[in-house]
Amino acid sequence: MDSLKCFISGKKIPPNEAHQGLQIRKGVFQLIHKQYPAFSENDFVCTEELNKFRKAYLLKLVSGEKKELSKLEKEVLQALTDHTKVVTQHDLAPESTFGQRLADKIATFGGSWTFIIAFFSVLMGWIFLNVFIIAAKPFDPYPFILLNLILSCLAAVQAPVIMMSQNRQEQKDRSRAENDYKINLKAEVEIRTLHEKLDHLITYQNKRMMEVQQLQMEYLEDLVNKIRS
Structure with missing residues (x-):
């Protein structure tokens, strides 16, 4: 057979510029099949039409990567900002009873210089009063x-x-120590989550980069074949 028929344009094409659906990259094939549902793996397409779909698929990859990056950034921000707080205001300052507040005030006053000065003043005044002022009775x-x-x-x-x-x-x-542990644990979990998202992002970018490079190699191979023919 000297020439084949392009499924898309309907033009006759030489065998060296014909690409069978079975040999076309899966993503490009799906893009062609989406626009031409009757296109199958046994049909042929010319290099010119195939390059159009390759370009469209390449643009789709780039735009998809941008959407994926935006999605990952939103997930990271949500992981850092939208989590429920592990420590509430009640945990930082729990409510106390009247007796507890009174004990705190008494202990604070009893360990101050005000208490020491007042105590010795009353003590010396008591002794001075009973020894000198009312010494008779x-x-x-x-x-x-x-x-x-x-x-x-x-x-x-x-x-x-x-x-x-x-x-x-x-x-x-003890309550502060527990709250510190909760905060540290939350920070550790968030850091691990962030590392996992970064690893996923790097893997995704490497995969897309390899696919783009493979498409470029196909372009170059077609160009070299066309020059040789």
Whole structure:
């Protein structure tokens, strides 16, 4: 057979410019078949018409890559911004009861210079009052038994209050440590997800690049064959 018929244009073509559907790249073949549903693997198409569909397929690849990049970027942004928070405001500052707040205030005041100065002022005033001002009839004469009783009661009450405040502070520290762990775990998961998306993006780009290079090689082979003929 000296010449074949192009399925698309209907023109007769020489055998060296004829491309059978079975030999055409799958993506290009599907593009031709979409426009010409009757086109099959046994039909032939000329180089000129095939190059048109190759060009259209190449443009489709490029535009598809742009859409894929945009989609991946949106997924990355969504992974970083739209996740539910692992730590809420309630976790950072949990509600406390009146007794807990009172214990915190008492412990804070008891560990301040204000308390120390006030305590020694009252102590010295008590002693000065009973020894010098009302020495004739002191309400707490030396060795100040009433003062010792008050100080013992104060120490007995102050100690458990401070322990309550320390326990609450330890609870806060544990809560902060748990929140830090949650945040670190979330960051680790997001970093892993980001790495997976980057790996997928690199694989996708390499695949598309190889396909574009193969199409270019086909162009060159057709051009070389045409020059030789």
